[in-house]
Amino acid sequence: MQSRPRIPEATVARLAVYLRVLTGLADGGRRTVSSGELASAAGVNPAGLRKDLSHLGPCGTRGVGYEVSTLRDRIAGVLGMETAHACVLVGIGNLGAALAGYGGFGSRGFEFVGLFDASPARVGQQIGGLPVRPVAELEDVVAATGATIGVIATPAEVAQPVCDRLAAAGVRSILNFAPVTLSAPAGVDVRQVDLSVELQVLAFLDKQRGAVPGVRLDALAPAGGMA
Amino acid sequence: MQSRPRIPEATVARLAVYLRVLTGLADGGRRTVSSGELASAAGVNPAGLRKDLSHLGPCGTRGVGYEVSTLRDRIAGVLGMETAHACVLVGIGNLGAALAGYGGFGSRGFEFVGLFDASPARVGQQIGGLPVRPVAELEDVVAATGATIGVIATPAEVAQPVCDRLAAAGVRSILNFAPVTLSAPAGVDVRQVDLSVELQVLAFLDKQRGAVPGVRLDALAPAGGMA
DNA sequence: GCGACTTTGTTCCTGCGTTCACAAGCGGTT
DNA sequence: AACCGCTTGTGAACGCAGGAACAAAGTCGC
Numbered sequence: 001m002q003s004r005p006r007i008p009e010a011t012v013a014r015l016a017v018y019l020r021v022l023t024g025l026a027d028g029g030r031r032t033v034s035s036g037e038l039a040s041a042a043g044v045n046p047a048g049l050r051k052d053l054s055h056l057g058p059c060g061t062r063g064v065g066y067e068v069s070t071l072r073d074r075i076a077g078v079l080g081m082e083t084a085h086a087c088v089l090v091g092i093g094n095l096g097a098a099l100a101g102y103g104g105f106g107s108r109g110f111e112f113v114g115l116f117d118a119s120p121a122r123v124g125q126q127i128g129g130l131p132v133r134p135v136a137e138l139e140d141v142v143a144a145t146g147a148t149i150g151v152i153a154t155p156a157e158v159a160q161p162v163c164d165r166l167a168a169a170g171v172r173s174i175l176n177f178a179p180v181t182l183s184a185p186a187g188v189d190v191r192q193v194d195l196s197v198e199l200q201v202l203a204f205l206d207k208q209r210g211a212v213p214g215v216r217l218d219a220l221a222p223a224g225g226m227a
Numbered sequence: 228m229q230s231r232p233r234i235p236e237a238t239v240a241r242l243a244v245y246l247r248v249l250t251g252l253a254d255g256g257r258r259t260v261s262s263g264e265l266a267s268a269a270g271v272n273p274a275g276l277r278k279d280l281s282h283l284g285p286c287g288t289r290g291v292g293y294e295v296s297t298l299r300d301r302i303a304g305v306l307g308m309e310t311a312h313a314c315v316l317v318g319i320g321n322l323g324a325a326l327a328g329y330g331g332f333g334s335r336g337f338e339f340v341g342l343f344d345a346s347p348a349r350v351g352q353q354i355g356g357l358p359v360r361p362v363a364e365l366e367d368v369v370a371a372t373g374a375t376i377g378v379i380a381t382p383a384e385v386a387q388p389v390c391d392r393l394a395a396a397g398v399r400s401i402l403n404f405a406p407v408t409l410s411a412p413a414g415v416d417v418r419q420v421d422l423s424v425e426l427q428v429l430a431f432l433d434k435q436r437g438a439v440p441g442v443r444l445d446a447l448a449p450a451g452g453m454a
Numbered sequence: 455g456c457g458a459c460t461t462t463g464t465t466c467c468t469g470c471g472t473t474c475a476c477a478a479g480c481g482g483t484t
Numbered sequence: 485a486a487c488c489g490c491t492t493g494t495g496a497a498c499g500c501a502g503g504a505a506c507a508a509a510g511t512c513g514c
Binding site: 010011044045048051061062063064 | 500501502503504505508509510511512
């Protein structure tokens, strides 16, 4: 009953945004919100927001709006946040260290239970209260903690082998920051976050909008990082 | 002639992926590729790939496939990579420092020309050959370099003011890593990269697939970050 | 107690993205 | 020179997401 047959993936992504906005409203002491206000804060269309929320069954009061705390708890339940999720992070470079030290995950129910790196220089360091372990211990930690989410922040060359090991160890969801397209066995979800792609889309939109060829790189940049 | 009336945004994102794959193939000495092989490497449908490529006009040889270097250059041209793009980065925390030090941008035509942070402790540090400047100099650097892309890696509270200043200074494209929904004036594109949302979508897909309640956080994690 | 206003939940419709399937074209071979 | 297999490019159908408009329902005021 709480789990409808299917919720579109795009809706799930927006539900996570609504949840963040609602949490902020609740912390501010707000009791109720209308769909229009919530949609404005989330940057979406009010009708679309109501349609998204309709997937969880009726949870608002007509003429009044939505009760902030109730809606927050309802969304959190649908997204599966009442149970914490154990994550392992492979690749403790600049980006990996930033992810490991970012506190925004823990407060949302995601807990890193293992950090791994291939470099002996990194192994043994403490980041966010957790030691960096050698990748050889990956399977053991996944088995011991029952981690279901793996985050890959390694160089591109080793991302696929790491993905294979994570999947074999029992991880069912993988978030990949390496700039390669991973192939994983059926039953394992992979989501790709590619920063270069995001920038290139922005650059294209800018170019398509016409004009503005006047980029003067030489004005302040000393050395071109051409590789 | 080179710029067709409109290319769908989803296609642009995939073109960037094709470009990455093609670059790798060219470095490996490969001369030609078929749509099937390229689609497999990019993780998409072969027919969809051909339709994406059709937006740049005919660029393949029937019976043979696509010439790797030619297609690579064609895509690079459409994405506007023959001209470098100057970027400014605001917020040099863990994530910002990782972005500033990441070499993957420079090789794709994106060059950081200014790093900014509000903390005096950060100002003056050198990251990737560039000094961290106080945010007060933001407008001057944008004007001097003609930067068109701004990257926000600040705490959530100050992301909107920073966005406003970037837009007012003339930046037309903004990539936001702060967990807030930004509102920008018309003519300014904002792309949101929210790591928590990605994780929550993964968690939901995992939950929806059924089963797996056996998350044992207490095995290794010390404290549950319930808020 | 009744009316009017506000807001939700739903339905319809339009447009887009994706996928399947087929015709057109090129290279290699005999 | 003609045939055959292979691959591209395109046209059509399907499904889905997004947006607007409408009906139901609850609350506030009189």
